[in-house]
Amino acid sequence: MGKVTGFLELKRLKEASQAPEVRIKHWSEFVDRLSDDEASKQGARCMDCGIPFCNNGCPVNNIIPDWNDLVYRQQWREALDVLHSTNNFPEFTGRICPAPCEAACTLNINNDPVGIKSIEHAIIDKGWEEGWVVPQPPAQRTGKKVAVVGSGPAGLAAAQQLARAGHEVTVFEKQDRIGGLLRYGIPDFKMEKHLIDQRVVQMQAEGVTFCPSTYIGSPDDPSANGLNVKTPADLDAEFDAIVLSGGCEVPRDLPVPGRELEGVMYAMDFLRPQNKVVAGDKISGQVLAKDKHVVVIGGGDTGSDCVGTSNRHGAASVTQIELMPKPPEHENKEMTWPYWPAKLRTSSSHEEGADRDWAITTKHIEGSKGKVTKIKAARVQWERDETTGQFKMKEVPGSEFDIKADLVLLAMGFVSPVADVLKSFGVDVDGRGNARANTEDYRTSVDKVFAAGDMRRGQSLVVWAIREGRQCARAVDEFLMGVTELPR
Structure with a gap:
């Protein structure tokens, strides 16, 4: 694929970015x-390379060599079609996915993989700019109705696939805007939220109905406070x-x-x-890191987001600590x-x-006087053993x-979905509190109730959520119609 001798003649090229001292002054x-x-x-x-390991390294199994070749030949419209055939939202993954595909690239054996993520980013942004990303409403409707609870990447992927299959899809979201953790869990400097909004407009044109500020569960649940409430019985x-x-x-x-x-x-x-402030909301009592000594406990992506946000607030210092040992700077490629x-x-x-x-x-x-001053570590x-x-x-x-601290941010990961929601539906859960369902049919223990994404697999990546949403949509379509043409 690509140019036969390209990997010998051309070096990996990183995307350009603003200098740190410039970008910490804004949220874009x-x-x-x-x-x-x-x-x-x-x-x-x-x-x-004969065997494209990148395909299997990618959770949605993007057909990477094909769109690499098409971009090399400047056939952008065709590259976009190939990219969309496996990934509903490449503008999300092209920005925030850690790119396991690049780790699996054959060229990564010598630490010089193809810049797959940067090519994906270029394809989808060009697609939006050229007006190639358009609604794809179904040719005919099935008369079947599907409720999707949660509007993160798994819910959005499932909803879009099901709508394109002809079903009437309604997405319920307890937050005031659509997007789930994409909306309020990822800072705008990593992914601006107009990217979600433009997909919502596309999906509405495809027949999806969105219901934000709506809690699914019992009216007595703490999370239901002040929201519209629909019970599982209502949905059933x-x-x-x-x-x-x-x-x-x-x-x-x-x-x-x-604590x-x-x-x-x-x-x-x-x-x-x-994130709400960046979106234009007025927030009373917002905790700011300005002039504070910030300690972030947890070394993952959420901790990193706290670091970037604290620096933009103007923190006096930022310290991030992790319980696990420091990883090696370079992996042993022969082993990994x-x-x-x-x-x-x-x-x-x-x-x-x-x-x-x-x-x-x-x-x-x-x-x-009731306020944190330091951590004893x-x-x-x-x-x-x-x-x-x-x-x-x-x-x-x-x-x-001791570590001086005026603000301590706990970013040690997430343990489970909201238990009240699963309890209200009466679905079986696994040992970690996730909805029990397999990856063949995504069905829970309750009739006609399916689970996908973090709700089923626990805390994971956006790209895994998209994969599960797509596969779950196929299972739902087959459940409703007896057969399905949706891809896994």
Whole structure:
């Protein structure tokens, strides 16, 4: 694919971005997509490797070599069609996916993979600019009605596929805007929200109805406060099938002394209001990091988002700590390729300024007059248990130290979907509190109720949510019609 000798002649090219000192002054995206010529040269590097490991490395199984070749030949419209054949929302994944496809690229054996994510970004942005992304309403309607609970990437993907199959689809979302964790969980500097809005307009033209500010569950649930409420019985009476596709929203807590102090909060309670402010909302009592010493506990993407947001607020300092040991800077390719490797990753937010430390445990949080002032931390070692083979954490004697803190953000991941929703439907859950359903038919223990995305698999990537939404839509279509032409 691409140019036969392209991988020998052309080097990998990164997308241009604004300097950190410039971009921390605003909330907009700061990465420029490749020009047509740059993308063509990047596509030319896709080698005729025989087995395209990138396809399997990608959760939605994007047909990457094909659209690489088409971009190389400047056949952009055809490249967009190939990209959309497996991915409903490449403008999301082309911005925020960690690109496991690039880790699986054959050229990555020498640390020089094709810039697959940058090509995807270029294809879909050009598609929108040229007016090629248009509604695809079905030729005929089936008369079947489907409710989708949750408007994140899984719910949106399922809804679009089902609408294009001819079903009448209604998407319910408890937040005031559509998008789920895409909307309020990802800062605008990583993905601007007009990208969601333009897809909503497209899907409305395809026949999807959106109902924001609507809680599905019991009126007595705490999350139902102030919202329109529909019960599972309401949906059961009105719809022929129901898809549960809410996000994994219950955060992992830190049960240490001092957790109750003012200034110690969950990451999402810090990030969500800022997204609302960027959207034009007036938020009273928003917690800002300006002039504060911020400590982010947790080394994942949510922690990174807290770093970038704190820097844009004007924090005095930002420190990010992680319980696990520091990953290696370079993986052992002979042991890991083509799989996703554990290695040190530096995000754009880290580039903007943060002190990072690993193998750190928080022993307790101290404060004055009810407000946090510092964290009492200690270093740990991870040692393999000779009996079980599992790694266990052991505190290093005499390693205690203090970290000054005016704001502590807990970003240690999410443990489960909202339990009240699943309980109200009466579906069986697994050991982690997720809806129990397999990846063959996505059916729960309750008749005509399906589950996909974080609601079924737990905290995961946007690209996995899109995959599950598409596959669940196929299962629902087959359930309703007996046969289906939707792809998995």
